[in-house]
Amino acid sequence: MKFNTKTIHGGQQHDVAYGSVMPPIYQTTTYAQSTPGNHKGYEYSRTHNPTRHALEQSFASLEDGNYGLAFGSGIAAIDAVLKLLKPGDEVISTNDLYGGTYRLFTKIYENFGIKFHFIGMRNIDNIESFISAKTKLIWVETPTNPMMNIIDIKAVSDVSKKHNLLLAVDNTFATPYLQQPLNLGADIVMHSATKYLGGHSDVVMGGLVVRDKSLADRLYFIQNASGAICGPQDAFLVLRGIKTLHVRMQRHCENGRAVAEFLQSHSKIKNVYWPGFESHPNHEIAKSQMKDFGGMVSFTTKESNFDEAIKIVENLKIFTLAESLGGVESLAGHPASMTHASIPKDEREKTGVVDSLIRLSVGIEDKADLIADLKQAIG
Numbered sequence: 157m158k159f160n161t162k163t164i165h166g167g168q169q170h171d172v173a174y175g176s177v178m179p180p181i182y183q184t185t186t187y188a189q190s191t192p193g194n195h196k197g198y199e200y201s202r203t204h205n206p207t208r209h210a211l212e213q214s215f216a217s218l219e220d221g222n223y224g225l226a227f228g229s230g231i232a233a234i235d236a237v238l239k240l241l242k243p244g245d246e247v248i249s250t251n252d253l254y255g256g257t258y259r260l261f262t263k264i265y266e267n268f269g270i271k272f273h274f275i276g277m278r279n280i281d282n283i284e285s286f287i288s289a290k291t292k293l294i295w296v297e298t299p300t301n302p303m304m305n306i307i308d309i310k311a312v313s314d315v316s317k318k319h320n321l322l323l324a325v326d327n328t329f330a331t332p333y334l335q336q337p338l339n340l341g342a343d344i345v346m347h348s349a350t351k352y353l354g355g356h357s358d359v360v361m362g363g364l365v366v367r368d369k370s371l372a373d374r375l376y377f378i379q380n381a382s383g384a385i386c387g388p389q390d391a392f393l394v395l396r397g398i399k400t401l402h403v404r405m406q407r408h409c410e411n412g413r414a415v416a417e418f419l420q421s422h423s424k425i426k427n428v429y430w431p432g433f434e435s436h437p438n439h440e441i442a443k444s445q446m447k448d449f450g451g452m453v454s455f456t457t458k459e460s461n462f463d464e465a466i467k468i469v470e471n472l473k474i475f476t477l478a479e480s481l482g483g484v485e486s487l488a489g490h491p492a493s494m495t496h497a498s499i500p501k502d503e504r505e506k507t508g509v510v511d512s513l514i515r516l517s518v519g520i521e522d523k524a525d526l527i528a529d530l531k532q533a534i535g
């Protein structure tokens with residue numbers, strides 16, 4: 157089945173009771189048993205729920221995996237991956253990543269004796285120098301949030317396989333429409349389904365997809381034992397969102413390109429971070445591992461100061477100043493004071509998250525309106 161068909165049908169079956177085309181929302185905590193242990197496959201909704209199951213099958217299908225898991229948020233999905241580890245284990249992570257992921261790693265899991273190395277992964281040799289007998293997991297975000305760095309998933313997976321490590325890729329920015337990390341050698345794909353998969357800024361949700369049965373069993377155990385599952389109503393909404401993922405992504409990519417090119421040509425703009433430019437340091441890798449370049453664009457102004465950036469985001473009228481990304485509507489954010497405020501200033505500035513950086517989630521409105529809005533806001 158091709159990807160554009162999978163978004164609609166992947167892993168889905170018509171409801172057995174009445175043939176409903178969309179999966180029913182099984183708003184139930186528990187399921188009748190005729191004798192103890194004799195049930196129809198469902199016992200208790202933390203463990204399994206048919207609506208969540210339909211979504212998990214869809215996640216697995218989209219990522220070309222065998223097993224999908226849905227969680228109450230993207231962070232809950234990351235949390236489940238980290239619970240595979242033990243005190244003393246070490247993780248090598250990209251140094252430019254969502255602030256909440258960094259916060260989970262450093263403020264929660266460091267307290268449990270797990271050590272994190274945050275490193276630049278554009279140069280693959282850099283990774284090997286941090287690997288020791290204690291290393292268990294490599295955590296990659298690509299494109300990174302918010303600097304739009306591209307990490308070569310296949311090259312990192314060669315390293316992780318050589319050293320028998322797990323490789324997890326946060327595929328939130330790209331979505332499986334643009335890139336499928338399992339096909340490039342990753343062991344775990346993670347999503348904040350809050351973003352493009354849900355697509356309508358109305359659900360907070362996370363997902364994981366794997367191929368290996370024993371890894372899936374360990375993650376299902378954690379999902380049930382720790383309990384950070386999503387509800388059936390939210391599972392339904394994300395399933396509905398996924399049905400238009402491919403169509404929305406085409407427009408996000410088209411509009412993202414138009415916005416990036418407009419900003420690049422503007423006399424007041426200093427740097428535009430978007431992997432579609434030939435001048436992007438990893439453009440060739442982006443071209444080979446992604447189908448297109450996505451709808452996320454970050455930029456700085458020549459004024460290069462906090463006040464100028466704040467003035468621009470406040471002036472915007474169609475772009476809404478808000479956290480999050482990946483919905484049909486365009487959003488603008490100021491990472492230093494919003495999504496990445498939990499990263500110490502000196503740490504974030506090392507990776508380029510300076511006070512003048514603005515991040516855009518380019519939506520699927522008419523691109524002429526988006527460009528006109530940016531034009532009036534930048535002045």
Ligand code: P1T
Nearest residue numbers: 229230231254301328348350479480495
């Ligand atoms: O918000 P939540 O669904 O828990 O997902 C966390 C998360 C994980 N990974 C990436 C790459 C993300 O961007 C996020 C959430 N990001 C934002 C809310 C944001 O505005 O960047």
